[in-house]
Amino acid sequence: MNKTIIVSNRLPLKVSFEDDQLEVTPSVGGLATGLKTVHKGGNGIWIGWSGMTKEELTPELEKQVNEAVTKEQCVAVNLTQKDLDLYYYGFSNRTLWPLFHYFIEYTEYSPESWEAYKKVNQKFADKVLEHVEDGDKVWIQDYQLLLVPAMVKAKKPDISIGFFNHIPFPSYEIFRTFPKRKEILEGMLGADLIGFHTYDYERHFLSSVKRILSLEVNFNKVTYKNRIIKVDSFPMGIDYEKFEQAALDHDKMDEDHKSEIQKRLDQHLQNEDGVKMILSIDRMDYTKGIPNRIKAFEYFLKKYPEFQEKIRLIMLAVPSRSQVPQYQKLKQETDELVGRINGEFSTVSWTPIWYFYRALPFENLIDLYTSSDVALITPVRDGMNLVAKEYIATRTREDGVLVLSEMTGASKELNEALLINPFNYEEIADSIKQALEMPKPEQKQRMKALQKRVSRYSVRKWANEFMNSLNQVHKVYHTIQAKKVDEKDLTDFKAQMTSTASKLLFLDYDGTLVNFTNQPEDARPDPELYELLKNLNSKPNTKLVIISGRDKKTLNEWFGHTPYTLVSDHGVSMRLEGEDWKMMERLKTDWMEDVLPVLETFVDRTPGTLVEKKKYSLAWHYRNTDVELAQKRLVEIKTVLTSFISNTDLTLLEGNKVIEIKSSKVNKGRASSNLVDHFPSEHIFAFGDDWTDEFMFEELPEKAQTIKVGVRKTKAKNYVNTVEDVRSLLKTIAE
Numbered sequence: 001m002n003k004t005i006i007v008s009n010r011l012p013l014k015v016s017f018e019d020d021q022l023e024v025t026p027s028v029g030g031l032a033t034g035l036k037t038v039h040k041g042g043n044g045i046w047i048g049w050s051g052m053t054k055e056e057l058t059p060e061l062e063k064q065v066n067e068a069v070t071k072e073q074c075v076a077v078n079l080t081q082k083d084l085d086l087y088y089y090g091f092s093n094r095t096l097w098p099l100f101h102y103f104i105e106y107t108e109y110s111p112e113s114w115e116a117y118k119k120v121n122q123k124f125a126d127k128v129l130e131h132v133e134d135g136d137k138v139w140i141q142d143y144q145l146l147l148v149p150a151m152v153k154a155k156k157p158d159i160s161i162g163f164f165n166h167i168p169f170p171s172y173e174i175f176r177t178f179p180k181r182k183e184i185l186e187g188m189l190g191a192d193l194i195g196f197h198t199y200d201y202e203r204h205f206l207s208s209v210k211r212i213l214s215l216e217v218n219f220n221k222v223t224y225k226n227r228i229i230k231v232d233s234f235p236m237g238i239d240y241e242k243f244e245q246a247a248l249d250h251d252k253m254d255e256d257h258k259s260e261i262q263k264r265l266d267q268h269l270q271n272e273d274g275v276k277m278i279l280s281i282d283r284m285d286y287t288k289g290i291p292n293r294i295k296a297f298e299y300f301l302k303k304y305p306e307f308q309e310k311i312r313l314i315m316l317a318v319p320s321r322s323q324v325p326q327y328q329k330l331k332q333e334t335d336e337l338v339g340r341i342n343g344e345f346s347t348v349s350w351t352p353i354w355y356f357y358r359a360l361p362f363e364n365l366i367d368l369y370t371s372s373d374v375a376l377i378t379p380v381r382d383g384m385n386l387v388a389k390e391y392i393a394t395r396t397r398e399d400g401v402l403v404l405s406e407m408t409g410a411s412k413e414l415n416e417a418l419l420i421n422p423f424n425y426e427e428i429a430d431s432i433k434q435a436l437e438m439p440k441p442e443q444k445q446r447m448k449a450l451q452k453r454v455s456r457y458s459v460r461k462w463a464n465e466f467m468n469s470l471n472q473v474h475k476v477y478h479t480i481q482a483k484k485v486d487e488k489d490l491t492d493f494k495a496q497m498t499s500t501a502s503k504l505l506f507l508d509y510d511g512t513l514v515n516f517t518n519q520p521e522d523a524r525p526d527p528e529l530y531e532l533l534k535n536l537n538s539k540p541n542t543k544l545v546i547i548s549g550r551d552k553k554t555l556n557e558w559f560g561h562t563p564y565t566l567v568s569d570h571g572v573s574m575r576l577e578g579e580d581w582k583m584m585e586r587l588k589t590d591w592m593e594d595v596l597p598v599l600e601t602f603v604d605r606t607p608g609t610l611v612e613k614k615k616y617s618l619a620w621h622y623r624n625t626d627v628e629l630a631q632k633r634l635v636e637i638k639t640v641l642t643s644f645i646s647n648t649d650l651t652l653l654e655g656n657k658v659i660e661i662k663s664s665k666v667n668k669g670r671a672s673s674n675l676v677d678h679f680p681s682e683h684i685f686a687f688g689d690d691w692t693d694e695f696m697f698e699e700l701p702e703k704a705q706t707i708k709v710g711v712r713k714t715k716a717k718n719y720v721n722t723v724e725d726v727r728s729l730l731k732t733i734a735e
């Protein structure tokens with residue numbers, strides 16, 4: 001039975017030793033809950049680090065840990081302390097984390113930690129490869145493992161791989177500053193489906209893919225190494241029922257069962273009329289906007305002094321990554337700010353900020369959520385922010401107000417919250433006031449709408465939607481109608497080629513026999529290609545046709561000395577062995593003087609593009625321009641030209657990074673059909689890579705072997721992946 005392998009930095013469990021006794025406690029975090037069906041259903045396994053380094057484990061203990069995690073359907077990746085320091089604290093948290101959260105000044109780059117990151121990613125990939133079987137699916141989580149998708153794909157190309165990024169993906173202008181930008185993108189593109197929390201992150205990723213790797217992107221699909229990769233947004237939710245139920249149970253709790261914290265909270269709330277509490281919960285992380293929040297709160301107390309002694313900010317900051325210097329600095333800054341403000345505003349009976357620097361048990365989290373009138377969540381950057389959603393789920397009385405930073409992924413879904421810019425203290429102060437004074441009916445109206453959305457998009461739904469989409473992507477990928485050339489086809493082709501029957505081969509040039517180059521004139525044939533074509537042509541009873549969009553002059557220069565039939569300009573002219581060039585169609589060229597100026601205005605406005613003037617057509621090349629700009633111009637140029645050439649016999653052809661205007665009377669379909677009539681043959685082969693070749697695939701007789709280069713929609717019967725594959729195929733059948 002096929003299974004799903006989940007891969008994340010940490011396993012969803014905690015391993016510890018109590019009195020030399022090994023204890024393994026499953027984690028109850030959001031991710032573990034969301035992925036439960038995927039993990040535990042259908043024999044899934046979860047690969048990750050157990051939380052104990054190699055140095056902390058004797059071989060005997062390691063064995064015990066491995067056995068214990070296996071019982072939880074988990075597989076441990078062994079990490080040394082050095083791995084952890086360089087890969088986790090180093091590259092993941094001192095390089096990628098700040099970079100992806102727009103903290104360029106915090107982004108450190110060291111070749112040593114990059115090497116370690118690659119090495120550890122390979123360790124994770126190797127574990128996957130050890131356990132993966134045909135038909136399985138692999139779902140890789142988060143920024144610590146950006147290279148794993150490509151590492152798995154390289155060894156197991158047919159396995160379907162998903163990747164989800166839990167943190168933001170920064171804009172191209174930020175991402176481009178990073179020395180290993182290319183490697184990171186290539187690592188991620190090993191996946192078949194790449195998911196982000198929001199459309200904005202998806203857009204940023206695609207923009208980097210286009211600009212940095214110059215890849216073709218159509219809507220949200222990337223074509224890369226002849227695979228189609230889907231990029232989509234899947235906003236992650238929470239285990240809504242768990243939080244809602246905990247809040248309902250909490251409501252019914254009698255005095256004796258209340259926690260110490262709850263008793264203190266009650267005391268404060270019952271002190272005086274109009275007393276209210278504002279809550280914030282986050283990891284102690286510089287992305288969470290903790291100092292901003294405290295300063296904005298201070299500003300609020302000054303601007304609206306009537307709230308002094310009435311309201312309190314309860315701030316829970318959970319220790320995190322305290323080995324990293326910026327986190328230590330943040331802790332110090334937070335301590336000082338809280339100290340200063342409490343010192344400045346406190347009275348005998350009131351302290352404005354209650355500050356906890358520790359993790360609290362789940363029950364206490366519920367105490368805090370249910371007792372707070374306002375949640376104040378002010379990250380300067382946050383992939384999603386689940387705390388905001390948890391607050392909503394616990395407000396079972398449908399009251400409470402969420403003040404939320406617009407820099408969180410969650411803000412994209414939570415419109416009924418009071419959205420603030422975390423850098424604007426004026427706005428935060430006013431929103432706190434608005435929240436504290438909001439009439440109950442308005443609170444209810446907003447909260448109900450928020451709850452409806454958050455309950456619908458739970459973490460389970462998130463996981464299911466991702467997996468459904470992954471299944472879909474894989475299906476589409478496997479149902480591209482052309483069939484990849486396999487061993488059997490090769491044997492058939494070879495048999496046909498070596499038979500004495502007559503054979504006719506149509507070979508497109510650019511993108512089929514040679515790879516594209518930045519300048520069209522650089523793609524001249526190499527000695528190996530000449531040799532290969534010579535061998536093919538020497539097969540008995542064989543005719544070779546080079547059929548190209550190139551002009552006569554170029555084809556003459558490159559192949560004039562050979563005996564092959566040459567077809568130029570997509571079928572305008574033809575040269576048979578030992579004969580002069582002939583026009584296959586009588587064509588006018590007077591239209592060019594009208595169209596050329598139009599194309600030239602586009603060249604002026606789009607640096608890097610150029611117009612190629614051929615004898616019977618005009619081509620606008622945009623291979624060397626900024627990809628985003630090219631996409632924009634392409635839409636414009638097509639609109640302009642389509643209206644320009646309506647009612648003429650001209651047509652617009654879209655090739656690979658080129659648009660060509662030519663007479664509709666000629667195309668490779670007509671040209672190849674004419675040649676089939678001219679050289680009646682038993683066996684016909686046709687190789688081509690772009691739209692212009694589709695005419696040929698379509699019009700050749702049914703018996704023809706039509707072969708497309710690249711995985712794209714095509715009328716060809718078969719496909720191969722690359723130019724190199726074409727050459728190796730031709731070599732095989734020429735032997």
Ligand code: GDG
Pocket residue numbers: 030166167236281282283316318358359360361362365382383384385386387388390
């Ligand atoms: C990353 C992204 C994205 C907090 N304090 C305690 C505690 N928590 C729990 C909360 C919540 C979780 O931790 C925090 O989740 P967030 O989403 O707010 O933030 P990150 O940890 O930064 O998570 C983030 C997330 O991944 C998912 O993709 O949303 O943007 O940065 O569930 O309840 N839990 C307990 N005690 C605490 O003291 N028990």
